[in-house]
Amino acid sequence: MYHVVVGVDDETERALRCAEEVVGLPGGPEEKSVTLIHAFVDNPNGASATQVQSVREAADYLEENGIEYQIEESSGDPADAIVTTADREDANLILVGGRKRSPAGKALFGSVTQSVILGAERPVMVTGVE
Template identity: 60%
Template sequence: MYHVVIAVDEETERARRQARAVADLPSSDEEVRATLLHVFTENPDGASATQVGSVRRAEELLENVGVEVEIAERSGDPAPTVLDFAQSEDADCVCVGGRNRSPAGKAIFGSVSQSVILQADRPVLVTGGGEPE
């Protein structure tokens, strides 16, 4: 079974693109297992990843096409947390959602996807971004 960790933030359309990319993998309904990972940077209300709309939409899409899916949550700095989780789960691949950012946006905010790509010790699947932020 090929295990993909999908790092899902709050953006629903990005999460759907990620789920669709995993669902489109060959034999995904028989040979792919996905873990939707949401990393909370702040969670004063004690929310669960199952309460995050983007996680629920991605889960629905994957389940509808027959991909085995589970949900996980962690707290912390997103990029290293995603990488640590993927390693602890011995995931075969990490899926991140790209964002189409302006050069100023990249310089000011950085990029979780870029950090995961550059620091991962396993393959990283990057889905396309939407409009520039």
């Protein structure tokens, strides 16, 4: 079984692009499993990851394509949550959605994708940028 950890933020398009990439990986649906991880940076209402639209839509897409998945949630730094989940699950691949940022934006706000790439000890795949 090929296990993929997918970092899902609040952006539905990025989440669906990641789910599409999982479906497009070599092998049939029965050969893949996915952990969708959503990290809450701020969650004053106490929502769960299953209530986040981007997570639900990615999960629905995987289910429609016959791929087994589970949903995890965390709080705090998203990059740490993604890497920690991948390590705990001994994932074969981490998949995250990229996005365009100006050099100043990267310096000021950091980049979850960049942090995952630098912090992971396993392959990281980045989907196309917006």
